[in-house]
Amino acid sequence: MAEVKKNEEPRIGVFVCHCGTNIAGSIDVKEVMEYARTLPNVIVADDYQYMCSTPGQNKIAEAIDEQKLTGVVVAACSPRLHEPTFRNATKAGGLNPFRFEMANIREQNSWVHMHQPEEATAKAKDAVRIAVAKASLLEDLVPKSVPVEKAAMVVGGGVGGMQAALDLANAGIKTYLVEKSPTIGGRMSQLDKTFPTLDCSQCILTPKMVDVYRNEGIELLTYTEVEQVEGYIGNFDVTLRKKARGVITPEEAEARGIVGGGCTGCGDCVDVCPVIKPNPFELGMAPRKAIYIYHPQVSPLIYTVDFDACVKCGLCVEACGDKKAVDLEMKDELMNVKVGTVVLATGYDIFPIEKKFEWGYKNYDNVITSLEFERLICASGPTGGHLVRPSDGETPKRVAFVLCAGSRDNTGVGKPYCSRFCCMYSLKHAHQIIEKIPGVVPYIFYMDIRSFGKMYEEFYYRIQDEGAKFIRGRVANILEDPVTKNLHVNAEDTLLGRPIDMEVDMVVLAAAVQPTAETEKTRRLFGVSCSQDGWLLEAHPKLNPCGTTTAGVYLAGVCQGPKDIPDTVAQAEGAASAASIPIHRGEVELEPYFAQCIEEKCAGCGLCVNLCPYSALSLVEKDGRTVMQVTEAKCKGCGTCGGFCPGGAIWMQHFATPQIVAQIDAFLLGGEQ
Amino acid sequence: MAVKKDYKDQNLAEKLRDRKYYAPDSNPEFLKEVENIGQTAAHMCYQCGTCTGSCPSAPRSSYRIRLFMRKAVLGLEEECLTDPDLWLCTTCYSCTDRCPRDLAPTDAIMAMRNLAFKRDIVPRNFLQTVQLIYKSGHGVPNNDANRAARKKLGLEEEPETTHKYPEYLPGIRKILDHYRLKENADRILAEGE
Ligand SMILES: Cc1cc2nc3c(=O)[nH]c(=O)nc-3n(C[C@H](O)[C@H](O)[C@H](O)COP(=O)(O)OP(=O)(O)OC[C@H]3O[C@@H](n4cnc5c(N)ncnc54)[C@H](O)[C@@H]3O)c2cc1C
Numbered sequence: 001m002a003e004v005k006k007n008e009e010p011r012i013g014v015f016v017c018h019c020g021t022n023i024a025g026s027i028d029v030k031e032v033m034e035y036a037r038t039l040p041n042v043i044v045a046d047d048y049q050y051m052c053s054t055p056g057q058n059k060i061a062e063a064i065d066e067q068k069l070t071g072v073v074v075a076a077c078s079p080r081l082h083e084p085t086f087r088n089a090t091k092a093g094g095l096n097p098f099r100f101e102m103a104n105i106r107e108q109n110s111w112v113h114m115h116q117p118e119e120a121t122a123k124a125k126d127a128v129r130i131a132v133a134k135a136s137l138l139e140d141l142v143p144k145s146v147p148v149e150k151a152a153m154v155v156g157g158g159v160g161g162m163q164a165a166l167d168l169a170n171a172g173i174k175t176y177l178v179e180k181s182p183t184i185g186g187r188m189s190q191l192d193k194t195f196p197t198l199d200c201s202q203c204i205l206t207p208k209m210v211d212v213y214r215n216e217g218i219e220l221l222t223y224t225e226v227e228q229v230e231g232y233i234g235n236f237d238v239t240l241r242k243k244a245r246g247v248i249t250p251e252e253a254e255a256r257g258i259v260g261g262g263c264t265g266c267g268d269c270v271d272v273c274p275v276i277k278p279n280p281f282e283l284g285m286a287p288r289k290a291i292y293i294y295h296p297q298v299s300p301l302i303y304t305v306d307f308d309a310c311v312k313c314g315l316c317v318e319a320c321g322d323k324k325a326v327d328l329e330m331k332d333e334l335m336n337v338k339v340g341t342v343v344l345a346t347g348y349d350i351f352p353i354e355k356k357f358e359w360g361y362k363n364y365d366n367v368i369t370s371l372e373f374e375r376l377i378c379a380s381g382p383t384g385g386h387l388v389r390p391s392d393g394e395t396p397k398r399v400a401f402v403l404c405a406g407s408r409d410n411t412g413v414g415k416p417y418c419s420r421f422c423c424m425y426s427l428k429h430a431h432q433i434i435e436k437i438p439g440v441v442p443y444i445f446y447m448d449i450r451s452f453g454k455m456y457e458e459f460y461y462r463i464q465d466e467g468a469k470f471i472r473g474r475v476a477n478i479l480e481d482p483v484t485k486n487l488h489v490n491a492e493d494t495l496l497g498r499p500i501d502m503e504v505d506m507v508v509l510a511a512a513v514q515p516t517a518e519t520e521k522t523r524r525l526f527g528v529s530c531s532q533d534g535w536l537l538e539a540h541p542k543l544n545p546c547g548t549t550t551a552g553v554y555l556a557g558v559c560q561g562p563k564d565i566p567d568t569v570a571q572a573e574g575a576a577s578a579a580s581i582p583i584h585r586g587e588v589e590l591e592p593y594f595a596q597c598i599e600e601k602c603a604g605c606g607l608c609v610n611l612c613p614y615s616a617l618s619l620v621e622k623d624g625r626t627v628m629q630v631t632e633a634k635c636k637g638c639g640t641c642g643g644f645c646p647g648g649a650i651w652m653q654h655f656a657t658p659q660i661v662a663q664i665d666a667f668l669l670g671g672e673q
Numbered sequence: 674m675a676v677k678k679d680y681k682d683q684n685l686a687e688k689l690r691d692r693k694y695y696a697p698d699s700n701p702e703f704l705k706e707v708e709n710i711g712q713t714a715a716h717m718c719y720q721c722g723t724c725t726g727s728c729p730s731a732p733r734s735s736y737r738i739r740l741f742m743r744k745a746v747l748g749l750e751e752e753c754l755t756d757p758d759l760w761l762c763t764t765c766y767s768c769t770d771r772c773p774r775d776l777a778p779t780d781a782i783m784a785m786r787n788l789a790f791k792r793d794i795v796p797r798n799f800l801q802t803v804q805l806i807y808k809s810g811h812g813v814p815n816n817d818a819n820r821a822a823r824k825k826l827g828l829e830e831e832p833e834t835t836h837k838y839p840e841y842l843p844g845i846r847k848i849l850d851h852y853r854l855k856e857n858a859d860r861i862l863a864e865g866e
Pocket residue numbers: 155156157158159160161178179180181183184185186187188191193194195196224225226345346347348370371374421425428516518519522556557558559563564565566568
């Protein structure tokens with residue numbers, strides 16, 4: 001138990017920051033500073049333009065030294081921004097950094113009370129008084145260092161997750177890459193070409209997939225999901241569910257003593273399997289068997305049995321022969337891994353665009369989504385790369401592209417945000433049909449063309465030059481001619497100010513993207529927040545875009561918000577780098593806000609043990625008595641036990657009862673103690 | 674302010690009229706009034722054209738609901754209130770149904786019509802409708818052709834309205850009188866004769 005050092009005689013220094021005009025614009029800083037001088041225990045009070053600047057920080061260090069301060073209060077911005085800065089300054093002055101207390105008079109005051117200077121100043125005085133009351137009772141605390149497990153986990157094997165795993169492994173860190181589907185690759189493997197360079201998506205992705213598969217530092221766990229997460233940065237204890245795949249790898253065969261066995265990817269089983277299901281990889285536009293691979297380039301090249309569809313006829317077992325790769329009795333397996341840090345890269349789904357009735361998706365045959373377009377235009381897709389009308393197999397000559405389909409939509413049916421890659425891929429789609437279908441005309445219905453990336457505006461220029469027709473207007477509705485199955489696209493050409501009824505052969509909806517269905521579950525497992533729209537929340541939108549508010553968990557790719565492949569890969573490299581830092585340092589410091597047992601008061605009742613949501617408490621025998629003991633590395637300082645203990649035997653470091661009572665008193669009694 | 678040009682030929686003068694948008698043409702109060710009466714945040718319109726694309730009036734006329742939203746945002750009160758197109762909305766609410774910004778263009782139009790009526794700018798047929806409602810409770814009263822058609826369909830000749838229950842007409846008249854609608858309609862029609 002840390003030594004509880006009571007201050008013999010508190011000596012507090014108060015520093016009020018102007019933050020330029022951010023604070024001084026509505027709060028009378030001088031008045032607050034003068035007021036601080038009148039408070040009990042305050043030895044010195046000062047103000048400064050920017051407390052976070054070097055001269056500002058020096059003021060703190062110097063005052064500690066000259067005035068023999070026992071506590072420091074800075075009234076400035078949010079502790080989330082500068083608490084670490086001022087703790088360092090406190091330390092530089094020779095005081096324990098936990099003797100510092102911050103009064104937020106910016107985010108919670110000057111910014112919200114911009115037009116009420118008097119009330120804002122009064123509120124700032126309250127905040128300073130409360131902070132001084134706490135600072136007078138603060139004690140020395142020592143952060144706890146814990147060793148970091150030398151391994152990392154990446155959840156999601158799309159291009160983002162693959163990149164993060166490669167970087168981590170290449171930095172010498174053992175990396176588990178967990179992918180829920182039978183292959184890595186993600187959405188990018190469904191794409192035909194990629195803007196703005198038009199490289200073939202599979203051609204640039206497959207080598208990366210092979211790298212991942214071959215990399216000795218990566219343990220690839222496909223068809224696997226995260227079941228449970230315990231622990232904290234440096235020591236995550238993750239339970240994984242390896243779903244029953246029905247087929248074993250050569251390594252697994254060897255382990256079972258089957259010489260030369262295991263799946264070789266020959267596909268002999270497929271021909272005999274009598275069950276036919278739609279292939280989700282082809283968005284249901286092509287069939288697969290109950291034993292299947294998504295596409296020829298899968299990695300790992302191991303077949304998978306869909307046990308929901310399999311009739312257990314056993315024909316595949318026979319066809320597989322001596323390889324003995326098919327095991328129809330296989331069950332899910334749980335496995336445990338310990339990792340120091342985690343990167344989430346779980347990607348996205350397509351918004352169910354049939355919910356926008358006016359565009360007729362799933363109602364009219366020839367209205368398709370952009371992802372379906374990618375499969376139809378892809379040489380390895382269900383039509384061998386021929387874009388055809390689902391209604392009659394004819395090649396379309398007039399194709400309308402509907403941009404912002406379900407994006408930038410505030411109706412509640414749709415997404416308020418911009419999906420960020422649909423403008424660019426729709427330009428790409430226009431190019432692809434011009435290239436493949438002589439005489440075709442792409443009509444692009446748009447509100448704005450967002451071509452912000454490097455070489456993107458140039459790509460827009462190129463596609464316009466190739467003959468795509470741009471119509472500035474959002475599509476109001478689409479009607480189908482029941483005989484020809486042609487479509488009438490109704491919109492306004494807002495630049496002409498004229499309504500249009502355009503008859504086309506096919507419509508491609510650039511449907512919005514949304515977080516995957518499991519995102520909610522995954523983020524809860526890892527304790528990560530999400531923003532209003534459901535995407536995983538970064539620690540800071542500008543200054544910490546790869547981190548999360550949970551130490552040791554990082555984000556990569558579209559799971560954090562829509563972004564194209566270049567941005568996904570860039571963020572993945574950032575996340576991998578961030579995730580490698582604690583591992584390379586070897587240990588992390590935990591903030592010492594742990595519960596402490598005051599053993600003389602503890603009755604050993606043990607009621608707190610079950611209350612702790614982090615299983616940090618236990619009962620132990622000490623000097624012939626039963627008392628509670630805290631595992632500090634597990635305690636998150638939530639205060640559940642401290643608030644509960646009937647004997648008052650639990651001391652919450654840095655948030656101790658006397659400290660909080662002093663704050664409340666200071667507020668209610670207005671300074672009289 | 675529009676610049677004055679002096680062409681001798683009236684037609685030419687109209688054709689070459691200065692049509693720039695000048696800041697002083699704008700009355701910001703107009704936007705506030707439209708938003709207040711229509712209870713819709715017209716200033717959030719991003720000019721996508723979904724409304725015009727949905728509008729049954731648009732292909733049959735020069736009426737562009739999107740342009741009215743634009744002019745509301747710019748505070749172009751005179752242009753809106755004196756434009757005869759203002760009266761071409763059928764109040765079908767298709768635009769309101771589909772507006773991706775969740776606005777109610779229909780209600781913005783209704784607000785502008787209210788403001789126009791305050792200045793006695795109302796097409797005569799609308800005023801005649803007011804008179805008809807006062808008289809019969811209907812904007813489009815029943816007639817013999819309709820009665821025959823209803824009979825053929827196995828319906829009663831008169832619908833379940835003031836046609837069948839004329840005792841409710843005084844109530845309707847009371848409402849119209851309260852708002853001085855009939856009185857104003859009569860007055861404006863008489864003045865225009
Ligand atoms: C029609 C279309 C065309 C596009 N064209 C282009 C283009 O030309 N150029 C370009 O730059 N971008 C393009 N994009 C965008 C591109 O698809 C994305 O930028 C990219 O796929 C993002 O990669 P990711 O790794 O973040 O996510 P994803 O590709 O979605 O990968 C996520 C992976 O995580 C797995 N996963 C999800 N949840 C879990 C879980 N709970 N546990 C384990 N695994 C999980 C998924 O199975 C998947 O394999 C296009 C997008 C669309 C829709």
